[in-house]
Amino acid sequence: MWFCSPLYPFVISFLLWLNCGMLIVMSLALIYISLGTNLGDRMVNLRLAQAALPPEIQVMALSSVYETEPWGFPDQPPFLNLVLKAQTSLSAPALLATLKSIERNLGRRPTFRYGPRLIDLDILLYGSLVLDTPMLTIPHPKLAERAFVLVPMAELDPDLVHPILRKTILELLTQVGDKGVTRFA
Numbered sequence: 001m002w003f004c005s006p007l008y009p010f011v012i013s014f015l016l017w018l019n020c021g022m023l024i025v026m027s028l029a030l031i032y033i034s035l036g037t038n039l040g041d042r043m044v045n046l047r048l049a050q051a052a053l054p055p056e057i058q059v060m061a062l063s064s065v066y067e068t069e070p071w072g073f074p075d076q077p078p079f080l081n082l083v084l085k086a087q088t089s090l091s092a093p094a095l096l097a098t099l100k101s102i103e104r105n106l107g108r109r110p111t112f113r114y115g116p117r118l119i120d121l122d123i124l125l126y127g128s129l130v131l132d133t134p135m136l137t138i139p140h141p142k143l144a145e146r147a148f149v150l151v152p153m154a155e156l157d158p159d160l161v162h163p164i165l166r167k168t169i170l171e172l173l174t175q176v177g178d179k180g181v182t183r184f185a
């Protein structure tokens, strides 16, 4: 019998190793993505961006839509913002590339920093991943200072803990306050 062979333990170990590897490869990350827009029909932009998400990003929950005073550069129309919670099989860089291509396909054209935009898709959190590269920083570096991100996140998961600051979303929101952010839809 083959299982009496001296190779049996090695075969079993190999199969277990393979199985673990597949589990890791197939595991899903819990992500939070912020959507923002202040040009054109803002509600349509938010809906089109959600509709453009590929099957690798499975939306689990959506916050309400909030209207927000512009941040960073005040002389521009107000924003609509929402946050979505999803599961993804994409790696963090692949997720960023996907979001950037949705922005381009919807017609976003480059402007200046904090300037008006048709659609902005940012990765807020990717599980408990901490990453700092020239292309991608996770958690999003401005997460803890932006009420327009913290208000919708707190609506979804107030007790979620920021992986670096070790504070909950509600604690961060309490520090920042919700001034300038009103429920829109």
Ligand code: ADP
Residues within 6 Å of the ligand: 096, 113, 114, 120, 121, 122, 123, 124, 134, 135, 136, 137, 138, 139, 140, 141
């Ligand atoms: P904003 O910072 O206002 O969102 P952009 O959408 O133009 O401006 O993003 C500028 C760059 O920020 C992107 O090209 C991307 O490489 C980088 N970036 C770094 N971290 C993130 C993140 N967590 N989510 C989205 N983009 C990020």
Ligand code: MG
Residues within 6 Å of the ligand: 120, 121, 122
């Ligand atoms: Mg962005």
